[in-house]
Amino acid sequence: MAQRYPDFIWHNGAIKPWAEATVHVMAHALHYGSSVFEGIRSYRTPNGAIIFRLGDHLKRLFHSAKIYDIDMPYSQEQLASACREVMKANALEQSYLRPVAFRGLGGFGLSAETPTDVAVAAWPMGPYLGPEALENGITACVSSWQRMAPNTIPTGAKAGGNYLSGQLIAREARRLGFGEGIALASTGLLSEGAGENVFLVMDGALHTAPVSAALLNGITRHTLITLARAHGIDVIERDLPREYLYLADEVFMCGTAAEVTPIRSVDGKQVGTGKAGPITRRLQEWFFGLFDGRTQDEWGWLERA
Numbered sequence: 001m002a003q004r005y006p007d008f009i010w011h012n013g014a015i016k017p018w019a020e021a022t023v024h025v026m027a028h029a030l031h032y033g034s035s036v037f038e039g040i041r042s043y044r045t046p047n048g049a050i051i052f053r054l055g056d057h058l059k060r061l062f063h064s065a066k067i068y069d070i071d072m073p074y075s076q077e078q079l080a081s082a083c084r085e086v087m088k089a090n091a092l093e094q095s096y097l098r099p100v101a102f103r104g105l106g107g108f109g110l111s112a113e114t115p116t117d118v119a120v121a122a123w124p125m126g127p128y129l130g131p132e133a134l135e136n137g138i139t140a141c142v143s144s145w146q147r148m149a150p151n152t153i154p155t156g157a158k159a160g161g162n163y164l165s166g167q168l169i170a171r172e173a174r175r176l177g178f179g180e181g182i183a184l185a186s187t188g189l190l191s192e193g194a195g196e197n198v199f200l201v202m203d204g205a206l207h208t209a210p211v212s213a214a215l216l217n218g219i220t221r222h223t224l225i226t227l228a229r230a231h232g233i234d235v236i237e238r239d240l241p242r243e244y245l246y247l248a249d250e251v252f253m254c255g256t257a258a259e260v261t262p263i264r265s266v267d268g269k270q271v272g273t274g275k276a277g278p279i280t281r282r283l284q285e286w287f288f289g290l291f292d293g294r295t296q297d298e299w300g301w302l303e304r305a
């Protein structure tokens with residue numbers, strides 16, 4: 001089926017028709033991966049549409065730009081307005097927002113001084129890993145591709161180039177018939193999914209790899225850690241050997257796109273009962289409860305769209 005695109009996009013300061021937001025084929029980012037971006041969701045709530053943790057996402061965008069010395073020609077406030085404008089232009093409530101800033105057309109060298117192009121797209125989005133995934137969970141495999149070693153490509157930046165690693169992991173998993181791939185760090189210890197953080201439930205506590213394990217410091221990861229602790233569940237950030245994925249009572253993935261997705265098997269080995277476990281279910285309820293009013297937002301995460 002042909003991809004359908006939204007009508008409008010925000011590009012370098014203005015809302016324009018989707019088809020007019022183009023770049024030159026010699027743009028720096030196209031050749032060298034020099035872009036930084038965010039993935040943000042907006043939700044319809046009983047009190048109107050909200051953008052989830054918009055400020056935290058934009059803060060991370062600016063941190064990613066700082067790591068790569070990408071000058072940002074707009075402030076965080078201007079980009080927050082751009083997100084709201086593009087949703088309004090496309091009459092969106094439940095959407096995925098994609099701010100991106102990248103080195104545009106300038107010099108051809110690696111360290112060339114280039115102008116920064118900035119765009120914000122938004123489109124309607126349902127469950128990322130398929131409609132069944134949230135309910136019944138997905139299958140996953142441990143990838144033959146490892147994540148980047150420390151002091152190579154910083155995984156704390158959400159940069160275009162990092163997603164070559166993610167593509168290898170995700171495409172290998174799909175080719176082998178799994179729903180998603182999970183990567184180990186160069187240490188051989190658990191890192192994260194192709195585009196998601198990973199949690200294990202063992203003896204009633206949540207365990208997740210530390211940010212030093214070559215992973216993106218996910219905003220959903222932080223959200224779930226906060227919700228779990230608020231409900232008295234212990235959360236432990238620790239090194240996790242691969243085989244714990246097989247032995248855990250529950251495993252799930254999380255991210256802006258994936259939300260809270262149970263994993264029912266890893267490498268063909270059933271996780272727990274092979275269904276979404278009780279703690280995963282409770283976390284889903286607390287997380288989605290933020291958007292239907294069952295969970296009180298004590299943290300100021302629901303920002304007006």
Ligand SMILES: Cc1ncc(COP(=O)(O)O)c(C=O)c1O
Nearest residue numbers: 195196197216218219220255256
């Ligand atoms: C590699 C990677 N890890 C983790 C995540 C989850 O991060 P977040 O919860 O901030 O969306 C994402 C998605 O942004 C990602 O691309």
